[in-house]
Amino acid sequence: MKRVTLALTLALAAxxxxxxxxxxxxxxxxxxxxxxxxxxxxxxxxxxxxxxxNWTGLDVDVCKAIAGAIFNDASKVKYVPLSAKxxxxxxxSGEIDVLxxxxxxxxxxxxxxxxxxxxxxxxxxxxxxxxxxxxxxxALELNSASVCVQTGTTTEQNLADYFKANNxxxxxxxxxxxxETVKAYEAGRCDVFTTDQSGLYANRLKLANPNDHMVLPExxxxxxxxxxxxxxxxxxxxxxxxxxxAMLTAEELGVTSKNVDEKAxxxxxxxxxxxxxxxxxxxxxxxxxDWVVRIVKAVGxxxxxxxxxxxxxSPLGINRGLNNLWNKGGLQYAPPIR
Amino acid sequence: MSTEARKPPPQIALKIRRLLGGxxxxxxxxxxFAFAAVLGWIGYEIVSNARANLENQHIAAGFGFLxxxxxxxxxxxxxxxxxxxxxxxxxxxxxxxxxxxxxVGIVFATLIGFIVALCRLSPNWLLSRVGEIYVxxxxxxxxxxxxxxxxxxxxxxLPNPRQSISLLGIAFISNRGLVIPSPIGGSGLEPFxxxxxxxxxxxxxxxxxxxxxxxxxxxxIRIWPYVLGLLFGLPLATILVTGLPFTFELPHLKGxxxxxxxxxxxEFVALALALSTYTAAFIAEIVRAGILSVxxxxxxxGSSLGLSRGTTLRLIVVPQAMRVIVPPLTNQYLNLxxxxxxxxAIGYPDLVSVFAGTSLSQTGQAIEIIAMTMGIYxxxxxxxxxIMSVYGWRVSRSLGA
Numbered sequence: 001m002k003r004v005t006l007a008l009t010l011a012l013a014a015x016x017x018x019x020x021x022x023x024x025x026x027x028x029x030x031x032x033x034x035x036x037x038x039x040x041x042x043x044x045x046x047x048x049x050x051x052x053x054n055w056t057g058l059d060v061d062v063c064k065a066i067a068g069a070i071f072n073d074a075s076k077v078k079y080v081p082l083s084a085k086x087x088x089x090x091x092x093s094g095e096i097d098v099l100x101x102x103x104x105x106x107x108x109x110x111x112x113x114x115x116x117x118x119x120x121x122x123x124x125x126x127x128x129x130x131x132x133x134x135x136x137x138x139a140l141e142l143n144s145a146s147v148c149v150q151t152g153t154t155t156e157q158n159l160a161d162y163f164k165a166n167n168x169x170x171x172x173x174x175x176x177x178x179x180e181t182v183k184a185y186e187a188g189r190c191d192v193f194t195t196d197q198s199g200l201y202a203n204r205l206k207l208a209n210p211n212d213h214m215v216l217p218e219x220x221x222x223x224x225x226x227x228x229x230x231x232x233x234x235x236x237x238x239x240x241x242x243x244x245x246a247m248l249t250a251e252e253l254g255v256t257s258k259n260v261d262e263k264a265x266x267x268x269x270x271x272x273x274x275x276x277x278x279x280x281x282x283x284x285x286x287x288x289x290d291w292v293v294r295i296v297k298a299v300g301x302x303x304x305x306x307x308x309x310x311x312x313x314s315p316l317g318i319n320r321g322l323n324n325l326w327n328k329g330g331l332q333y334a335p336p337i338r
Numbered sequence: 339m340s341t342e343a344r345k346p347p348p349q350i351a352l353k354i355r356r357l358l359g360g361x362x363x364x365x366x367x368x369x370x371f372a373f374a375a376v377l378g379w380i381g382y383e384i385v386s387n388a389r390a391n392l393e394n395q396h397i398a399a400g401f402g403f404l405x406x407x408x409x410x411x412x413x414x415x416x417x418x419x420x421x422x423x424x425x426x427x428x429x430x431x432x433x434x435x436x437x438x439x440x441x442v443g444i445v446f447a448t449l450i451g452f453i454v455a456l457c458r459l460s461p462n463w464l465l466s467r468v469g470e471i472y473v474x475x476x477x478x479x480x481x482x483x484x485x486x487x488x489x490x491x492x493x494x495x496l497p498n499p500r501q502s503i504s505l506l507g508i509a510f511i512s513n514r515g516l517v518i519p520s521p522i523g524g525s526g527l528e529p530f531x532x533x534x535x536x537x538x539x540x541x542x543x544x545x546x547x548x549x550x551x552x553x554x555x556x557x558x559i560r561i562w563p564y565v566l567g568l569l570f571g572l573p574l575a576t577i578l579v580t581g582l583p584f585t586f587e588l589p590h591l592k593g594x595x596x597x598x599x600x601x602x603x604x605e606f607v608a609l610a611l612a613l614s615t616y617t618a619a620f621i622a623e624i625v626r627a628g629i630l631s632v633x634x635x636x637x638x639x640g641s642s643l644g645l646s647r648g649t650t651l652r653l654i655v656v657p658q659a660m661r662v663i664v665p666p667l668t669n670q671y672l673n674l675x676x677x678x679x680x681x682x683a684i685g686y687p688d689l690v691s692v693f694a695g696t697s698l699s700q701t702g703q704a705i706e707i708i709a710m711t712m713g714i715y716x717x718x719x720x721x722x723x724x725i726m727s728v729y730g731w732r733v734s735r736s737l738g739a
Contacts, residue, residue: 085699092397092704113702114397134594144593146514151682151691152699157409160421171514171595172411173605174696175685184685187493188513189604191594231396 025097025229025236026286029070034078037063038096041081041177044202045310045318046102046122055079058309059100061299062121062227065243066098068298069291083177085152088113091228098240099228102196104154109228118241120226122310123322123331125219126158127197129204132214134191139218143168146190150174150181155195158221182206196223201316235286242285246292248334249274250301252325257300260293274337281337292337302332388705403701404429410696412687414603425697432689433714439610439688440675440718446614447674448667451621458626469622477619482680484616489608489684496604499595508588510596513604519586520600526576530583533576537568544568605686609678617674621667628663629655660733668726672719679715689714 029035039047039059047057055077064074080096091099092114102124103109105117128139128147136142139162149156151174163170173190175181182203185193195203197219204210227244229237250256253271255263264275272278274292282291299305306323307313324330354367392399404426411421416434419427457469476484493513497503502512509518541564548559577583589599632655640650681688682695694711698704 085695088699088702089704092395092702108700109702111396112398114392114395142594144595144597146595148685151685151696156411156696157421157700160409160411164421170411171413173413173603173685174410174687174691176682176691176695180683180685183490184493187490188498189493189685232394 025233026070026239029097033071034076035063035067035070035098036078036080036096037066038080038082038087038090038099038101039063040101041083041179043102043178043199044205045198045314045316046202047079047081047100049079056309058122058305059102059227061305061309062100062244063098065247065295065299066240068294069239069243069246069287072288072294074298083152084150085176088115088228091115091230094230097229097236102199102225103228104196104223105226106154113228114231115228116231116237117226117228118237119244120224120331121244122198122225124196124198124223124225126155126194126221126223127200127219128216129185129193129200129213130191130216132212136216139216139220140166140168142170142192144170145192146171146173147192147194148173148175148181148185148190149194150178151176153195154221154223159194162220178203179206196225198310198316198318201318202310205315239285239287242337243295244302245334245337246274246295247299247302247305248325248332249337250292250296251303252327252334255292255296255301256304257296260296264290264293270338279338392705398701398703399706401706403703403706406701408697408700410700412692414606414687425693425701428697429689429693429710432687432692435687435692436675436678436681436689437718439606439613439678439681439686442610443613443617443674443678444671446610447617447621447670450614450618452625454618454622455625455629458622459629473619473622476616477623481612481616481677482683485609485612485680485684488612489605492604492608492611499591502591502596508586509599510589514595515601515603515607517589517596517599517601519588520598521584522587523584526580526583529576529580530573533572534569537570537572540568541565603686605681605684608684609681609686609688613674613677616677617670620670620673624663624666624670625659628659628661631662632658657733657737661730661737664726664730664733668723668730671722671726675718675722676715 037060039055039057042048043057045057047055047059049055060077060079063077063079067077068074070076080090082090082096082099082101087099087101087103088109090096099115100121102122103117104124105120109115110117128142130136130142142163147159147170149159149172156172156174159170159172171190173184175184178195178199181195182193184190186207193200193203197215200215204213204215207213227240229240250260253263253274255271255275260275263271264277266272269278273281276282276289276291276293280289282289285291288294300308303325306320310316310318311320320328320330322331324332326333389399405424407422408425408428409421412419412428412431412435414435415431416438417427417431419431454469454472457465458473460466460469496511496513499510499512499514502510502514502517504510509516511517541561544561544564548561551557551559587598589596589601591597636654636658637647637650640654641647645653678688679690682691685691689711694707698707701707
């Protein structure tokens with residue numbers, strides 16, 4: 001039902017509203033006093049509510065960082081949980097300001113949805129999870145298997161490509177939400193559960209006996225996950241894009257949520273530029289001079305965010321791998337702040 | 339005081355005036371045209387505004403996407419489909435899946451509904467209580483929960499394919515569904531089908547002849563032995579002459595799953611089961627109301643004519659009850675069809691799931707896809723209504739009402 005409502009909202013918004021609302025996302029957010037952020041319906045490590053209803057996760061921290069940069073208050077975020085199918089419609093219709101929901105950057109999504117990806121918060125790839133009792137060691141042994149997948153994802157298309165390319169048959173059972181998919185996998189409806197590898201580890205924690213299940217070694221796709229914003233507001237696009245870059249730059253410069261105030265006092269020219277004691281890059285973005293300080297105080301630098309949510313400091317315990325900084329063997333690289 | 343007869347206006351002009359303006363005359367016509375023009379203008383504004391805004395936001399628009407490759411698979415397809423087919427074909431696949439589950443659901447809902455209604459009306463205390471409990475329980479629980487219940491309950495109860503329950507070694511039940519042997523056409527297929535068709539046509543002609551004899555000449559002709567011969571004897575005789583029309587491909591376990599044979603997926607079973615039991619509870623009440631609406635004097639009149647209870651019900655009570663039953667029954671059929679869109683919760687690939695779900699998020703063209711989906715649901719509903727109206731009209735006509 002939600003999908004239909006969303007689509008109708010979109011139809012009405014597209015049909016009746018004036019175009020003027022477009023270029024003023026930042027002003028709208030300030031007037032509202034809240035950032036409206038689209039997140040998943042519950043994917044541990046990325047965005048999931050805890051037992052008190054507080055949202056946590058890597059994607060959630062991106063929302064908090066943006067809210068921190070705008071309001072200097074990371075709590076001013078309204079989280080809108082969205083299924084994979086509904087997420088783009090919610091963004092197009094203006095229900096959310098930014099979509100931070102483990103969404104893969106692809107050319108078709110970048111060009112045909114009226115929205116832009118602002119960067120990559122997590123480099124992921126699609127994998128498979130099976131029950132250990134099946135005694136399968138490779139995805140190439142999955143001929144004639146039944147596969148559970150969440151509908152409306154790139155995963156679904158990669159799956160079709162992979163089995164076709166390897167000349168294997170399979171049966172796909174596609175569910176509307178992540179939880180339904182996992183439940184069907186656990187109930188034995190399918191042999192294999194497939195999603196992004198980070199998601200496999202996260203969902204394995206939800207199973208009754210995580211140790212009875214294993215993630216197969218194959219990674220069958222590139223899944224760069226990142227936030228999305230609507231077309232037509234370049235200022236807002238810049239803000240979301242540079243919020244992520246600020247988190248990366250902070251890690252590169254060793255600025256953490258604990259030492260940010262001391263670092264701001266140092267006479268290092270680069271630190272002064274980044275932390276806003278010199279220059280006015282923040283104001284050029286439409287934010288304040290101390291925007292990076294605000295972001296780091298809100299959530300910490302990228303490394304802290306990664307560790308807390310998906311890395312060594314979390315139940316998921318995922319290695320930095322591709323998500324390490326460029327100078328530490330990873331792919332995460334921010335253009336200079338100058 | 340004399341009145342002069344007014345000259346009647348020309349017939350054609352009068353007809354047009356009545357048609358368009360009702361009693362208000364030509365003024366009414368003008369109002370109708372103005373109203374139509376305003377409606378048309380609003381529609382045009384909405385469409386052109388939407389187009390302009392979509393273009394401004396660089397959101398792809400138009401129906402060109404229907405020719406693009408879908409790139410995902412569907413696990414129940416009534417027509418051949420692979421990931422390299424177009425979105426248009428996905429639409430047809432989803433539509434057929436919606437139709438098959440709706441038709442199966444309607445048939446079973448009607449059967450169960452009638453049985454439960456007869457139970458509730460039965461003088462047997464136990465039967466009528468069972469009917470009552472069925473109706474009151476089922477219709478007071480949300481349908482979505484019932485669908486999930488059937489799905490998860492059925493899945494949980496079934497073993498995995500390697501330990502599947504074998505039915506005489508030819509059919510297998512597991513949590514992958516029911517696998518049955520699938521027929522493969524043989525040499526005798528064409529004559530067999532031809533004879534079967536001939537048998538059906540001949541039986542219908544015979545029935546027509548028998549009814550005419552009954553109504554016009556008052557002769558009763560027993561036709562069922564001939565019909566039996568035509569429907570079964572004729573095709574069987576053909577098989578003896580031309581050989582088996584088809585052979586069966588037996589399913590066998592291979593790898594993770596069964597290879598060969600046809601499969602009914604558990605999602606279909608769960609959805610059809612939930613839809614038919616749920617709707618049956620409503621249909622039962624409608625049928626009960628219909629039968630109770632016929633005055634009990636009709637039953638007594640039938641008995642006094644010497645008709646048996648069954649014959650009286652069949653020939654006198656039920657036809658009159660149908661007049662009351664058909665309109666609300668149509669509503670239930672429409673509800674069932676629309677409710678089948680809850681399929682997405684259990685991964686049954688119906689129209690809403692594969693087209694308004696997966697295709698929508700793959701293409702992002704919400705307006706076009708939702709419009710197409712709504713349009714087709716409207717069309718299905720209107721067709722169902724039309725068929726039921728014709729049926730209701732025939733029932734009324736046969737009663738002389």
